[in-house]
Amino acid sequence: MELTEELKQLFIRTGGALSGSARRIFMAGVVQVIGKGGQRQAEAVLGWNRGTIRKGQHELASGLVCVDNFSARGRKRAEEHLPNLLEDIQAIAEQQSQTDPTFETTRLYTRLTAAEIRQQLISQTGYREDQLPGVETIRVKTNQLDYRLRTVQKSRPQKKIPETDAIFEQLDKLHTQARADPSILRLSLDAKATVLLGPFSRHGQTRVTVRAVDHDFRPKRTLTPWGIFLPEYNELYLYFTTSTVTADFIADCLSDFWANMHQRFPQVTTLLLDQDNGPQNHSRRTQFMKRMTEFVDHFQITLQLAYYPPYHSKYNPIERVWGVLEQHWNGSLLDTVATVLKFAQTMTWNGVHPIVELVKKTYKKGVKLTRKEMDQLEKRFERLPDLGKWFVKIVPAPQTLLG
Secondary structure: OOOOHHHHHHHHHHHHHOOHHHHHHHHHHHHHHHOOOHHHHHHHHHOOOHHHHHHHHHHHHHOOOOOOOHHHHOOOOHHHHOOOHHHHHHHHHHHOEEEOOOOOOOOEEEOOOHHHHHHHHHHHHOOOOOOOOOHHHHHHHHHHOOEEOOOOHHHOOOOOOOOHHHHHHHHHHHHHHHHHOOOEEEEEEEEOOOEEEOOEOOOOOOOOOOOOEOOOOOOOEEEEEEEEEEOOOOEEEEEEEOOOOOHHHHHHHHHHHHHHHOOOOOOOOEEEEEEEOOOOOOOOOHHHHHHHHHHHHHHOOEEEEEEEOOOOHHHOOHHHHHHHHHHHOOOOOOOOHHHHHHHHHHOOEOOEOOEEEEEOOOOOOOOOOOHHHHHHHHOOEEEOOOOOOOEEEEOOOHHHHHO
C-alpha cells in the first residue's frame, strides 16, 4: 500500500485524536493494511513508535486491552521543573553553613530552616510563591545536598558580638556579587592546627598494626598546613611549613599562587579573600597589611579583605577541607614530613587532588611597622563604615598605574 500525502496526514490526525488502547489498535490496523515492512514505514513516515505499534498488534490479536498505569510513573522532581533550584539552594545554604568543629565528620550545619531557605529563594532569586515546592520538599533537597538543618550543641558558636549579623549580611552581599561578576575571584584562606611529627596516636582506626603513644612528648618536628580554596571551582592549594605561619608566610604563598594562576583568570580584576580574623592576618596587623599592599601594587589587582566574625570561623569554606584531610590520614602515624605531604597529595576534594607544596623558608615572628609607617599606609585602605575592621579594600596606587 502506497501512503499518499493525504493518507499520511489523515493517519497522523486520527492517531493524534485518539488515546490509550484505541490509539494503539488504530496504529496496529494501519500497519496491518500497509503490509510487509509496515512497522518500519509507519515509524519513518508517520513518526509512530514501534514498541507502541507492537503493543497495539498484541491487543488487536488477543482482544485484550492493556490498561495504562500512568499514576505509577510518579511526579517529576522539582529540579526538573526548576533546573536552577539545587544551585540556588546551595548558594543560600553555603553562606550560613559551618563544618563540624571536631573535624571528625564532613557534615555541614546550617543556621537556616527549610522555611527560611524557601523565603530567601523568593526574596533573593526571584522565584514566585506558587512556583516553588513546599517547605518539606525544600528540606529534603537541602538534606540531599548534605546541609544538616539540625545543629548540635558543640557546633554552636561560643559567643556573638554585636556586629555578627551585620558582618554575615555583608559577607552574603560580597559572595553574591562574586558569583555574578566574572571579574571577581573568591578565595578562602586559612591554616590548620599544627601537626606534630612523631609516633603519636591520632585516635583513628587502621588495618595496619602500629605502636603509638597517647601523649605528644617532644615531637621530632612540626608541620603547619595553610590553604587556598576556590569555592566556585572546588580547587584546593595547600602550602606546608616547618616554620611559623606569619604575615610574611601568608603573603608569600598568596603571591606564589597568583603568579601561577593569573594567566588562567585574565578577566579577574579583584580578589575576594575570605579569612578568619587571626593574629597573623587581621586588618590591623601592620606587616600583613603592608605585604597585602605590596601584593596589590605588584600584580595590579584589587584586594577585598573579608573576615568572619569571632567564634564563627567554621563558616569559612576551607574549614571543610581540613575535615576531609583529618579523616584521610585518620589512624595513621604522621612521623615524617614526607608522610604528611603524601597524605595531603592523595586526599581528594570532590574527586580532585590538591596542589601541595612545602615552603622551606624560615619566617621571623614579631615583624611590624612603626605607628608613623602604618598611619601613612592606612591612607591606602578603603574600610567599610562601622565594619572597618572586617571589610577592607586595597586598590593599586595611582602612581603605579601611571608608571
